[in-house]
Amino acid sequence: MSDTLHEMTAAELGEALATGKASAVEIARSFIDRAEAVDGKVHAFLHRDDEDFLAQAHASDERRSKGESLGPMDGVPVAVKDVISVKGQPLTAASRILENYVSPYDATVVVKLKRAGALVWGRLNLDEFAMGSSTENSAYGATNNPWDLACVPGGSSGGSAAAVAAREAPLTLGSDTGGSIRQPAALCGVVGMKPTYGMVSRYGLAAFASSLDQIGPFSQTVEDAALLLQTISGHDPLDSTSYPSEVPDYRQAIAEKPGPLKLGLPKEFFGEGIDAEVRQLVDEAIQFYRNEGHEVVEISLPMTDLSIPVYYLIATAEASSNLARYDGIRYTHRSDRAENAIDVYAKSRGEGFGEEVKRRCILGAYALSSGYYDAYYLKAQKTRTLIRRDFEKAFEQVDAILTPTSPTPAFRQGERSEDPIAMYLSDVFTISTNLAGLPALSVPCGFTGVGLPVGLHIIGQAFKEADLFRVAHAYDAVHSFGRKVPKL
Amino acid sequence: MEYETVIGLEVHVQVDTNSKMFTRVARGFGEPPNTLTDPVVLGLPGALPVMNFEAIEKSIRVGLLLGCDIAKVCKWDRKNYFYPDMPKNYQISQFDQPICENGQVEIELPGENPAVMGKHRRVRLTRIHLEEDVGKLTHTEHDSLVDYNRAGTALLEIVSEPDLFSPEEVFAYLNSLRNSLVYAGISDCDMEKGQLRCDANVSIRPVGTETLGTKVELKNLNTISGVRNGVEYEIKRQTSVLLEGGTIVQETRRWNPEQRYTTAMRTKEMAHDYRYFPDPDLMPVRVEDEWIERLKKDVPEMPFDKQRRYQDEDGLPYSVTSALCPDKLLCEFYEETARLCAQPKKAANWVVNDLLRELSTAGENGSLSLEDAKITPAHLAELVTLVEDGSISSNIAKEIFPEVFSTGKMPADIVEEKGLRQTSDSGELETLCEQAIENDPDATEKFRSGKEGAINALKGYVMKATRGQANPKVVDEILRKKLGT
DSSP states (O other): SSSSSGGSSSHHHHHHHHSSSSHHHHHHHHHHHHHHHHHHHHHOEEEHHHHHHHHHHHHHHHHHHHHOOOTTTTTEEEETTBBBBBSSSBTTTGGGTTTTBBSSSOOOHHHHHHHHHHHEEEEEEESSGGSSSSOOTTTOOOOOOOTBBBOOSSSSSHHHHHHHHHHOSSEEEEEESSSTTTTHHHHSSEEEEEEOTTBBOTTOOOSOOOTTTTEEEEEESSHHHHHHHHHBBSOOOOOOOOOOOOOOOHHHHHSSSOOEEEEEGGGSSSTTTTHHHHOOOOHHHHHHHHHOOOOEEEEOOOOGGGHHHHHHHHHHHHHHHHHHGGGGSSSSOTTTTTTSHHHHHHHHHHHHHHHHHHHHHHHHHHHHTTTTIIIIIIIHHHHHHHHHHHHHHHHHHEEEEEEEESSSOOBTTTTSTTTTHHHGGGGTTTTHHHHHHHOOEEEEEETTTSEEEEEEEEEOTTHHHHHHHHHHHHEEEEEOGGOOOOOO | EEEEEEEEEEEEEOOSSSSSSSSSSSOOSSSSSTTTTOHHHTTTTTTTOOOOOOHHHHHHHHHHHHHHOOEEEEEOEEEEEOOOTTTTEEEESSSOOOOOEOEEEEEEEOOSSTTTOOEEEEEEEEEEEEOOHHHHHEEEESOOEEEEESTTOOEEEEEEEEEEEEEEHHHHHHHHHHHHHHHHHHHOOGGGGTTTEEEEEEEEEETTTOOOOOOOOEEEESSHHHHHHHHHHHHHHHHHHHHTTOOOOOEEEEEETTTTTTEEEEEEGGOOOOOOOEEEOOOOOOHHHHHHHHHTTTOOOOHHHHHHHHHHHHHHHHHHHHHEOOOOOOHHHHHHHHHSSSHHHHHHHHHIIIIIIHHHHOOOTSSOGGGSOOOHHHHHHHHHHHTTSSSSOHHHHHHHHHHHHHHHHHHHHHHHHTTTOOOOOOHHHHHHHHHOOOOOOHHHHHHTOGGGGGHHOOOOOOOOHHHTTOOOOHHHHHHHHHHTT
C-alpha cells in the first residue's frame, strides 16, 4: 500500500477512510495538490471546481462521523470525461461550440456516484465530441502522455486515462465508442473497461454514436474498475437501451480464481502491423495464462477486416444526426457574422466545430442521404450483424478473447494528426467489440524499452462482466503494472 | 374539358396523454412559453427519449377504431432537418414501419335537406403513424420567437388515400374522423388549440381518366371550414391554370384564410432529403396479439353505428339522431334517460330540444358542457314519467325544465313545492265547467252553432281558475258533455 494518498487505489482509499487513517477532505486536498503540481505538464483537466470538490468531501466526512457512511465509494474522488453531465458544471465535449454551456442536470452515472458518496470532480479532456484516438482534437489543447509528455495519451478519453496514470484522480470515467476507453488506457498504462452495451446508462452522456457509446471506468487496478462499474451500472428507466438486469457483485466475483478457461486468439488480430515490442509483451501475458493452466487456442473472426469501414459508416451516420442539435440557436455558440437563419446554422457550426467533427458529420450525412442509404448505412448494419455473429460463434468455443489493445504504444504528438486513416487504424483491435456490443477491457501488461506502457485487450461475453473481471484480475493481481507511477 | 378533383388528406392529431411522448414533462396548452420543457424536450446534450406507453396504446386504439392492420413490430425513425421548431434538429417519427396501415373512415355526404340522411361511403386510409409534435414559431418584425411547450407532444399522422372527390367530402371526412377520435377518448381534437391539423393533397384530372394529376400540397388549413375553403380555391386555381393551357407544378402551397387564396411555399426540387434512419436511442416495439385482443374489448361503438341503432331499434327520426350522435356524452345521457323512463322518443326529444337549448345558453362563456350541468338522466326520466302518468301537463313540464336544469332539484319536488300537480278531480272540474258556461254565454252559443274553436275560451276559464293544473283532456270531456255534444 502506498503512503501517499494520491497514489492509492480506490480500494485503499476506501480502507483508509473506513479505518480513520484519512478523511475525505485530506484525500480531496491531496488530489488538488497533485493536480496543481502536474497538470500543467499533463493537461488532463479542462476544468476543476475544487471548492465544490472540498464541499463534497466535507459532507462525506460528516456522514461518516455520524455513522452514516454510504459504503466503499463514500469519500473516493471520481473525475469525469467532459461529455458526462454534472449539474452546475460546464460540459464542452472539448468543443468551441459548447464553450459556455453549463449542464442543468446530472447524468444517471453521476446520480449513482453521488448516491454512493463518491466525490464527483473535474472535467477531463478528450478529442472533440469523443472523435479521435489521440486527444489532439481538443479545442482546448492536447493532453500529454504522463509516461512521455511528447507522446499522445490516446483517445478519445485521453484526459481520463492520463489523470489516473498521473495520479491526479484514483478513478475516472470515460466513454468508449470504438476503443475510446481501452486504447488510451493501454497507452497510459492503466486499466480501462468498456461494459456491455446497455449495462451502463447513457442518460446524460453527450452522444457521439448512440448504438455504440458506453460509459466505463479507468483505474490503476482491475479491482478498482470492478468497484466503479458496480457503482455506475444497472437498469435506468431514462435510457431505453439500458438492459433490465440485476448487477452481480463484481468484487466478490474477482475474489474467486477462475477455473480452467479456454482463451481465444483471433488470427486476424495477430497479423502484420503490430509493433514488435507490443507483440512481445502481449505474448508474455498470454504465456502467463498458459502457465496458470488455461488453454489458449487460435480462433477466427473472419469479418474483422470490415469492422473499420462498417464502424465509420454507422458511427458517422449517427453522429451527423446526434450533433445536429449543436446549431447556434439555443445553448451553443452563435456566430456574430450570421445574416439569416441558414447562416446561423452554417456559420455557428463552421466556427464551433473542429475539422474532425466536420469531416465525420459530412461523411455521416452522406451515408444517410436518399439514394445512398441502402448502399452504405443499410449495408453497414447488415455487416454489423455478421460481425456480431462472428463473436457469437467464437464464444461457442472460448470463454474470453485476448488481443493487443493497440497495435502500437503511444505515438508522438502530431505524428498521425494529418492522416485520418492512420489515426482510424489505431482502433483496429477495439472497434469490433463496440459493433458487437461486447464488454472488453485493457489491462497493463508491461513497458517497452523506452518505458511506454502496453495493454492486453480482453473481450468477454455479453453481460458477463464478472467473468471478464475475473480473467483480467487473475493477471493483474500478479503483475500490477498499473500501480507503477510515471516520473513527472 | 371537364375536370374532376382528387384529394388525399394528412391529418395530425395530438394524442391525449398525461405526459409528452418521450419524457415525463406534462403536455398542455396555453401555459407560459417554454415552461413545459426539460432536458429531453430541449434536446440538451445527453438527454434521451423514452417511449410513452399510453401514446402507443392509444395509437393502437385508433387503428382498431378505424379498422386498420396493426403492425406486429413498429420502430422509430429520425427525420433530420434543420429548423428551430425542433430542438434536436430531427423529429422522431415512423418512416417505413408505421403502427397502423389500411383501414377506413365512414363518411356521410349531405342529404337533400337537413332532415334527410345523406349517402354513406368509406374513405380508405393509407397509414397512421406516431411522431412527436414540434415547437411553435412566432415571427415578429426583427425576431422569431420559439415556444417548445408543444414540442414532443405525441402526434398521430393519419394519411388517407386519394379517395375524396369534393370539398364537401373533405368536410364530411374531417367531421367523421374527429367524432370518432373524440368518441374513443384519443383526443379532444380542438382545432383552435392545434390538437387537430390538416394538410391536403389536391389534384385534378379530366373526367373519365384514371391517372392522378399533379398534386399540390396545401398547408395552413387550420379550421375545418378553412380546409373546405382552401381546397375549393385550389380546385378553381388548378382548373383555370389547365384551361389556360398551363401545367400544374408539384409544389407545396399555403392557404391564406384572410385573403382566401393560396401562395407557393416550395417546389418539388426544393424538397428536403430527411435522411431517415432508425433512431438508435429507441427500441422497436413488438405488438403482441394479446395486447391487441385486450384493447379490442374497449373499442367504442362508432358514431354512425350508434346512429343506425337509434333509428332501427329506438325508432328515432334522422333529424334527432343527427343531433345526438356527434356528441358521445349526449348519447350516453339519452340512453340512460331512455332506459329509466322507457320512453326513448320522448327522452330523445327532450335531449335534443330542451337540454341542448339550456346548455347553449348557460354557463359563464355562453355555453355549458354536459359534464358540468346539474341535470342528470334521473331528472329527465322523472320529468318524462310525470307527464306520461298524467301528473303534470307537458306545458308544466316545459315550464319547470329550466329550473330542474339550473338547480338540479328533482322535478317531482318542484311540482310538489309549487303545487303544480294536475287536477283530474271531476267534481271540482264539473263545478268550474258549469261556471264557465254560465259566465260566457257568447262562447257557449258560438260553440253550439258549430264553431269548434269557441270551446277554447271556456277551457281557458277553467285552466285559469285552476292555475293551469287542470288536466286539459278531462276538462275537454266535461265541457263537451255539458254542452251536449
